[in-house]
Amino acid sequence: MSTPQTLVLQAPTLDQARLTELAALSGAGDSRSVAANVVRLDGVDPARRELVLARAERLSVDANYVDGARRFADFGLLVSDMDSTLITIECIDEIADMQGLKPQVAAITERSMRGELDFSESLKARVALLAGLPEAALASVYDERLQLMPGARELLAACREHGVKFMLVSGGFTYFTERLKAELDLDYCHANRLEIVDGKLTGRVLGNIVDGEAKRRLLIAQREALGLRADQVIAVGDGANDLLMLAEAGVGVATHAKPVVRAQARYTLNHVGLDGIRHLFL
Numbered sequence: 001m002s003t004p005q006t007l008v009l010q011a012p013t014l015d016q017a018r019l020t021e022l023a024a025l026s027g028a029g030d031s032r033s034v035a036a037n038v039v040r041l042d043g044v045d046p047a048r049r050e051l052v053l054a055r056a057e058r059l060s061v062d063a064n065y066v067d068g069a070r071r072f073a074d075f076g077l078l079v080s081d082m083d084s085t086l087i088t089i090e091c092i093d094e095i096a097d098m099q100g101l102k103p104q105v106a107a108i109t110e111r112s113m114r115g116e117l118d119f120s121e122s123l124k125a126r127v128a129l130l131a132g133l134p135e136a137a138l139a140s141v142y143d144e145r146l147q148l149m150p151g152a153r154e155l156l157a158a159c160r161e162h163g164v165k166f167m168l169v170s171g172g173f174t175y176f177t178e179r180l181k182a183e184l185d186l187d188y189c190h191a192n193r194l195e196i197v198d199g200k201l202t203g204r205v206l207g208n209i210v211d212g213e214a215k216r217r218l219l220i221a222q223r224e225a226l227g228l229r230a231d232q233v234i235a236v237g238d239g240a241n242d243l244l245m246l247a248e249a250g251v252g253v254a255t256h257a258k259p260v261v262r263a264q265a266r267y268t269l270n271h272v273g274l275d276g277i278r279h280l281f282l
Contacts, residue, residue: 005067006066006067009039010037011061019031064268064269071281072158075251077232079218079236079249084238086149092123098140099129104129112240127204128203132200142175151273174189194206212244231250253269
């Protein structure tokens, strides 16, 4: 017997006209407003799913079909990417800007996130361009340019309230993940370590690179360490190197993601902030 589905609609502003249209299209029997910009529709017709999702995207509304009985507290672990997911920037692009190389590096980053380049090789190529940059440039990026994604603090507060552990896994750098871990009181973090000698970047990465496969393995290892099932894990990301961990999690959420990720993720948030993840569940 299939699980009854609930359609969750979210938008920065969710007006009555768009809500009424999508409710009618979905065949919903009941609606509940759970926040100013969040409505849950029950009794929806699953056969209309693709029509609803396509229309919602044209109306700039995030629409996701979820198990209506699931609660956020049912989960035990949330695994998140860092760059352009938990934070608004790509750290390596901003570091490169200190060298006057942001356009070149950002172009490689974009192709890698779209899945057009091997992540590990593209990361090595980008880091090599940073050779000779003072370590102080990293501090400048963290202090002056790094901002949390809208809804990040609300999502983290929900995790703490409901006992959901939060793990940051990044193809970026430990310089930033470790500072975010301390500032935001995150439970776990993993990233790549830049080699720094005499206060300057050497252009090399130390140890094994945290790529898409490493993210998947880290998710599995932490899930098993906590004694959780796959369906008790949420993963969130935006780039091609997040696809494996999104597929490994019971709930994989693509947030403001590249087309290749949006096409493969079961859950997507393109218009609202990270707090939209919490609103998918009761």
